[in-house]
Each structure stands twice: as C-alpha cells, then as structure tokens.
Amino acid sequence: MNKTREYIFLALLTAFAVLLSVFENLIPLPIAAPGAKLGLANMVVLSTLVVFGFKKSFTVNIVRTFLILIIIGNPISFIYSFTGAISSLIVMYIVYKYFSNYFSLIGVSIFGAVAHNTAQIATASIILENTNIFSYLPIMYLISLFTGFFVGFSSNFIVEHLKKVLNKVNWR
Amino acid sequence: MTKYDKILIVAIVIISLFGMYLVKEKASNYNKKYVEIVVNGTEHSKYVLDDKLDKEIRLEVDEGYNIIHIKNGQVIVEESSCENQLCVRKGVIENPGEIIVCLPHKLVVQISGSHNDIDSISY
Numbered sequence: 001m002n003k004t005r006e007y008i009f010l011a012l013l014t015a016f017a018v019l020l021s022v023f024e025n026l027i028p029l030p031i032a033a034p035g036a037k038l039g040l041a042n043m044v045v046l047s048t049l050v051v052f053g054f055k056k057s058f059t060v061n062i063v064r065t066f067l068i069l070i071i072i073g074n075p076i077s078f079i080y081s082f083t084g085a086i087s088s089l090i091v092m093y094i095v096y097k098y099f100s101n102y103f104s105l106i107g108v109s110i111f112g113a114v115a116h117n118t119a120q121i122a123t124a125s126i127i128l129e130n131t132n133i134f135s136y137l138p139i140m141y142l143i144s145l146f147t148g149f150f151v152g153f154s155s156n157f158i159v160e161h162l163k164k165v166l167n168k169v170n171w172r
Numbered sequence: 173m174t175k176y177d178k179i180l181i182v183a184i185v186i187i188s189l190f191g192m193y194l195v196k197e198k199a200s201n202y203n204k205k206y207v208e209i210v211v212n213g214t215e216h217s218k219y220v221l222d223d224k225l226d227k228e229i230r231l232e233v234d235e236g237y238n239i240i241h242i243k244n245g246q247v248i249v250e251e252s253s254c255e256n257q258l259c260v261r262k263g264v265i266e267n268p269g270e271i272i273v274c275l276p277h278k279l280v281v282q283i284s285g286s287h288n289d290i291d292s293i294s295y
Contacts, residue, residue: 074255074276076275076276076278077275077276080275099176102174102176103174103176103177103180104173104174104177106173106177107173107174107176107177107180110177110180110181110184111180114184124273124275127278128210128212128213128273128275128278128280129210129213130210130213130271130280130282132269132271132280132282133271133273133280135195135269135270135271136271136273137188137191138187138188138189138190138191138192138195139188139192141184141187141188141191142184142185142188144184145181145184145185149181
C-alpha cells in the first residue's frame with residue numbers, strides 16, 4: 001500500500017475516533033466520578049496499535065485529542081484526556097508488544113483503561129493540589145474493568161475486519 | 173480471553189475492593205468532622221460539621237458558580253453552572269474522606285476528621 005492510501009486510512013480512523021468521543025459525551029453514565037467514561041475511542045486507538053503499530057496509533061491518538069479540544073472546546077478536560085490518552089497508549093503498547101502471549105486484546109485494553117484512570121486521577125490531584133481525590137480510584141478501577149472488557153472485545157472484531165479490508169487493497 | 177486475562181480481572185477486583193475498604197476504614201476513626209471547601213488549591217472556607225449546622229454557600233468562581241448546602245451533618249452541591257454536573261449528581265457526602273469534585277471549576281468539597289482526645293477524656 002502506498003503512503004497516500006495509508007494516510008487516508010489513518011485519517012478515517014482518526015475521524016472515527018473523534019466521532020466516538022463526541023458521541024460518548026452525549027451518553028450519561030450512572031456513576032458520578034470525575035473522568036469516568038466509556039472509552040469508545042480507545043477501540044480505534046487499540047485497533048490502530050495492532051494493525052498499524054505504535055507510532056501511527058500515537059499520532060492518531062494525539063490528533064484525536066486536539067480535534068476534540070477544538071470541537072468541544074474545554075481546555076481543562078483536554079489536559080485530562082491528553083495525559084490519559086498518552087499513558088494508556090504507552091501501557092497498552094508495552095503490554096501488547098511484550099506480553100501478548102499472555103494477554104488477549106481484552107487484557108491489553110483493561111490495562112489501558114486502568115492506566116488511563118490512574119493518569120487522570122493523578123493529573124486531577126496535581127491540578128487541584130489535593131490527594132484525597134485518589135479515593136475515587138478503587139471505584140474507577142471497577143468501572144474500567146467493564147469498559148476495558150467491552151473495548152477489548154469490540155477491538156477484536158475491528159482488527160479482524162480492518163485486516164481483511166487492508167488485504168483487499170493489497171497492503172503489505 | 174486467556175487465562176491471564178481472567179487473573180488480571182480478578183486481581184483488579186481484589187485491589188479495588190481492598191482500596192474501597194481502606195477508604196472506608198480511614199473514614200470511621202474520627203470523632204470530629206470538618207467540611208473544607210477548596211478552590212483552585214487554596215482553602216476557601218472550613219466549617220465544623222455537626223447536625224446543627226445549616227448553611228447555604230454560594231460560591232463564585234472564575235468559570236461560574238456552585239451552590240453548596242450543609243445540613244443535618246451532610247454536604248451536597250445543589251447547583252452548579254458547570255456543564256457535566258458531576259458535582260451535583262454525586263449527591264450527599266457525610267463521612268471523612270468523602271469528596272465532591274467539580275473539575276471544570278477546580279472546586280473540591282471534602283470532609284476531613286480529627287481525633288479530639290480532650291473530648292473523649294472529659295466525657
């Protein structure tokens with residue numbers, strides 16, 4: 001596959017991730033914890049990581065957070081999503097690269113969700129200069145099990161389908 | 173799903189349950205409670221929390237306002253101009269260690285406790 005085609009694929013994936021992020025903002029969650037969300041965009045990021053590799057998924061992820069900053073226009077939530085996105089991607093990359101014999105995509109995604117929550121709470125505690133906020137962490141971990149499981153489960157299908165499509169256009 | 177995925181899930185469940193237990197345990201050892209309202213990392217006000225205190229605080233921050241109500245030993249954020257309304261949906265808090273956060277307004281309402289030894293001796 002030539003470079004242009006690859007860029008188009010990555011651009012489409014980024015657009016998809018942005019769409020999912022905006023969409024999940026509209027879904028109210030039953031639990032009132034700061035930063036708790038479904039992490040639907042993580043499906044795209046994780047699939048990109050598996051199919052295209054670390055560097056490209058990193059780019060998709062960063063472009064996504066900047067686009068959401070422009071669309072939703074909340075600089076404070078941008079700081080949280082930015083630190084969360086980067087740390088979760090790095091953790092997912094390490095787990096996927098070195099421990100993929102042990103963990104399926106579900107495990108990788110749960111690791112990512114846990115890293116995301118930890119980073120967000122840590123950022124919040126720095127911004128608010130308050131360590132009591134860590135008392136949210138246990139409940140966030142429990143939530144991240146469910147969201148992480150769902151994201152990993154769905155990513156399996158996305159990866160499978162994406163590979164099929166890419167084979168059709170003679171990629172690699 | 174592999175065996176290690178299941179181990180991971182069980183481990184996280186255990187860790188988070190243990191964490192919740194720790195938070196709860198920390199809360200139950202105090203006999204005097206305070207409400208602290210912290211805005212942007214600096215303390216705005218502090219009250220001794222008991223059943224008699226009935227106070228409504230309208231808090232103006234740079235980004236909008238919050239209305240905090242203290243009543244019957246409980247604290248609630250009744251109204252907020254923030255968009256996600258997580259602080260309002262959090263509901264009431266009453267035990268030390270519990271916390272309401274409004275991230276858009278950099279507002280923290282927390283309950284802290286202290287051991288008041290003089291009281292326990294004089295009783």
